[in-house]
Amino acid sequence: MKNPLIFSLVFSFLVLGLAYPASTAESPPSKGGVLPALNLTTPKNPVEKGYLGLTGEGLFKIPQIKTKVVIVEIFSMYCPFCQKDAPKVNELYNAIENHPELKNKIKMIGIGAGNSSYEVEVFKKTYSVPFPLFSDKDFAIHKACGEVRTPYYMIVRINDDGSHQIMHAQLGGFQGAEQFLELVISTTGLK
Amino acid sequence: MAIKIRTHLFWILWSLSFLAFCSMAYGLSDAFKENIYKVGDLKSIDSVPKLKIGDRAPQFSLPSVSGETISLSQYRGAKNIALSFVPAAWTPVCSDQWPGYNLIKDIFDKNDAVLLGITVDNIPTLFAWTNQMGKLWFPVLSDFWPHGKTAKKYGVLRSNGVSERALFVIDKKGIIRYIDVHDINKRPLLEDLVTALEGLKK
Numbered sequence: 001m002k003n004p005l006i007f008s009l010v011f012s013f014l015v016l017g018l019a020y021p022a023s024t025a026e027s028p029p030s031k032g033g034v035l036p037a038l039n040l041t042t043p044k045n046p047v048e049k050g051y052l053g054l055t056g057e058g059l060f061k062i063p064q065i066k067t068k069v070v071i072v073e074i075f076s077m078y079c080p081f082c083q084k085d086a087p088k089v090n091e092l093y094n095a096i097e098n099h100p101e102l103k104n105k106i107k108m109i110g111i112g113a114g115n116s117s118y119e120v121e122v123f124k125k126t127y128s129v130p131f132p133l134f135s136d137k138d139f140a141i142h143k144a145c146g147e148v149r150t151p152y153y154m155i156v157r158i159n160d161d162g163s164h165q166i167m168h169a170q171l172g173g174f175q176g177a178e179q180f181l182e183l184v185i186s187t188t189g190l191k
Numbered sequence: 192m193a194i195k196i197r198t199h200l201f202w203i204l205w206s207l208s209f210l211a212f213c214s215m216a217y218g219l220s221d222a223f224k225e226n227i228y229k230v231g232d233l234k235s236i237d238s239v240p241k242l243k244i245g246d247r248a249p250q251f252s253l254p255s256v257s258g259e260t261i262s263l264s265q266y267r268g269a270k271n272i273a274l275s276f277v278p279a280a281w282t283p284v285c286s287d288q289w290p291g292y293n294l295i296k297d298i299f300d301k302n303d304a305v306l307l308g309i310t311v312d313n314i315p316t317l318f319a320w321t322n323q324m325g326k327l328w329f330p331v332l333s334d335f336w337p338h339g340k341t342a343k344k345y346g347v348l349r350s351n352g353v354s355e356r357a358l359f360v361i362d363k364k365g366i367i368r369y370i371d372v373h374d375i376n377k378r379p380l381l382e383d384l385v386t387a388l389e390g391l392k393k
Contacts (some may be wrong), residue, residue, distance in 0.1 A: 077294060078220070078290050078291035079220030079290065080220055080290045080325045081220055081221050081222045122294055122295060126294045147219075149220065
């Protein structure tokens, strides 16, 4: 590049171009909207992989999960409220899995904001979390979700054509398994 | 020519500073609601190291939130120690660090170790702040007065009077076996501390 000014400008914009996709969304995903493009790593554990109805390896997006509704929890093992909610969230999972009509229609996942795989495993082991948890070590997903405080719960409906919609989102305030399940059913029209 | 160079440098520095700003991210629990003071992106480390691995850990006696005075010497010959200095109460990152350590008491027990949390805040502030974290199993010590005396002994007192985000692992003989003076803007990885604790057996 002969002109040094053009070089410095191109360099600057390249830097900005690299930075921008990872920059922070203005607000968290909310009711009526769609999820940001979140890439998660397909679990190696065959039980978790089977639970989500995934095949193959590599990355997947939440709407690829073989189900009608996905409950997404953005959490952190460092977050006291996430720790406090964990047993109640497990109860929600059990209530779904023990319900013959809902079992295959609702799936749950957790995303550990800023948590390494090791930190996610500590949380999973401490609270015996039965559903798949994913690491977001570099805060990439957390940023794409507007750096939302934790825990953040989303109810996402997956449509037959592969599209999806957020039917409900809430920061904290997890009242209990029964109430949340009723909320899932009423907001998504399941059953 | 000089002006041209300055102009180019301006653009490059501007874009790099924007990149640095974009990388500033931290998780924040809703447990603290709107009570966390946003400090922005800080100079990663702002102190001069005084200690190295193999040095004898400087002694201290500090008041704890629970009312006892805790001295390093009381653990000599009995327990390994992890000292966790965090910069200040009610700030990002710090507020989401000790609650994680609260989950791994079993790992400390397995490695015959105790954790001591230290900040330069006074006791009432630490009381209110740590209450938001749930019940902590480890002592939280106040290095408030003489201000930051212990942080200074450990070479982790920053120029504005808060401490670095730093971890020291000290063995039963009182020897420093691990030091991580971390970028103040980031939380140290839990596995690094665990590896250091497990390394004490070697």
